[in-house]
Amino acid sequence: MNSTLNQEETMPGNKAGGDMFVMKCGGSTLAALPDSFFEDLKGLQEKGVQPVIVHGGGPAISGNLEKLGIETEFVNGLRKTTEDVLDVVEMVLAGTINKQIVRRIQSVGGSALGLSGSDGGLIEARPVANSAEVGWVGDVTHVKSSILNGVMEMGYMPVVAPIGVDASGQRYNINADTAAGAVASHLGVARMIVVTDVPGIMKSAGGEKRVLPTVTVQEIEDMIGTGEIYGGMIPKVRAAIACIHGKVREVVIVDGSEPNVLSRVVAGEVLGTRIVRM
Ligand SMILES: Nc1ncnc2c1ncn2[C@@H]1O[C@H](COP(=O)(O)OP(=O)(O)O)[C@@H](O)[C@H]1O
Numbered sequence: 347m348n349s350t351l352n353q354e355e356t357m358p359g360n361k362a363g364g365d366m367f368v369m370k371c372g373g374s375t376l377a378a379l380p381d382s383f384f385e386d387l388k389g390l391q392e393k394g395v396q397p398v399i400v401h402g403g404g405p406a407i408s409g410n411l412e413k414l415g416i417e418t419e420f421v422n423g424l425r426k427t428t429e430d431v432l433d434v435v436e437m438v439l440a441g442t443i444n445k446q447i448v449r450r451i452q453s454v455g456g457s458a459l460g461l462s463g464s465d466g467g468l469i470e471a472r473p474v475a476n477s478a479e480v481g482w483v484g485d486v487t488h489v490k491s492s493i494l495n496g497v498m499e500m501g502y503m504p505v506v507a508p509i510g511v512d513a514s515g516q517r518y519n520i521n522a523d524t525a526a527g528a529v530a531s532h533l534g535v536a537r538m539i540v541v542t543d544v545p546g547i548m549k550s551a552g553g554e555k556r557v558l559p560t561v562t563v564q565e566i567e568d569m570i571g572t573g574e575i576y577g578g579m580i581p582k583v584r585a586a587i588a589c590i591h592g593k594v595r596e597v598v599i600v601d602g603s604e605p606n607v608l609s610r611v612v613a614g615e616v617l618g619t620r621i622v623r624m
């Protein structure tokens with residue numbers, strides 16, 4: 347039994363659920379996001395709809411590794427993480443990217459506070475099952491939601507870099523979709539919004555690629571099997587499947603370049619692809 351989780355879930359300050367959502371923002375789209383995206387985030391924060399941001403930064407990590415002459419390789423969507431790679435992952439995610447996002451929110455008048463998952467032991471992790479193959483890659487074992495609630499109570503939007511830590515102080519590289527799903531589950535939000543560079547999960551039909559408005563877990567498994575869902579979409583749908591239990595009702599995958607995409611999803615507009623429980 348995890349006594350920390352139980353304590354946090356019953357804490358009076360824990361706003362679990364309702365007016366909060368987790369937004370995962372991928373490295374594929376971060377640099378291209380317009381100021382209006384951050385204005386939209388700020389508008390939601392002002393209305394009391396609290397966004398909790400978990401970000402990626404895969405392309406920036408790869409770019410920095412290349413500059414440093416460190417080889418990088420992915421195994422089933424996870425970066426093989428040696429000690430040298432881990433140094434760069436932490437530097438880029440918890441440093442460059444995290445601070446860029448915080449500055450962009452602040453530049454439109456919003457209030458944001460950046461955190462790495464290792465700060466305060468926010469994201470507790472353990473080695474993934476195939477760590478012999480992928481190195482220092484982690485799975486999330488716990489998220490200290492009280493830290494995020496505390497940050498929001500102080501009036502800041504939390505911006506979280508997906509680095510995990512274990513009891514011995516070992517750092518782990520965590521896929522950002524996986525980290526976001528775990529944050530959504532532990533906070534008990536109803537919705538996670540995954541912002542990426544495609545308008546949703548696409549499927550070919552009659553020679554045309556269409557966005558699927560809704561998919562079930564079974565349809566996702568079928569599409570992974572046929573290869574219609576591949577690459578970076580796999581960790582997204584896997585994270586979605588893992589978190590749509592308990593309080594999380596839906597995961598919505600949307601394109602970050604769509605105007606006011608977050609407030610439109612929050613308002614209930616049908617946009618992108620919704621992954622729902624069946
Ligand atoms: N069925 C699918 N529908 C849409 N995109 C897909 C699908 N299968 C795989 N993808 C790929 O997933 C990519 C998004 O994942 P990724 O590049 O890792 O983004 P992010 O950086 O936002 O995490 C898309 O650009 C697309 O190439």
Ligand SMILES: CC(=O)N[C@@H](CCC(=O)OP(=O)(O)O)C(=O)O
Binds near residue numbers: 374407508519578
């Ligand atoms: C273990 C693992 O693969 N970690 C990712 C973390 C960043 C990430 O997930 O970024 P995106 O959301 O932009 O893909 C990596 O090293 O690239």
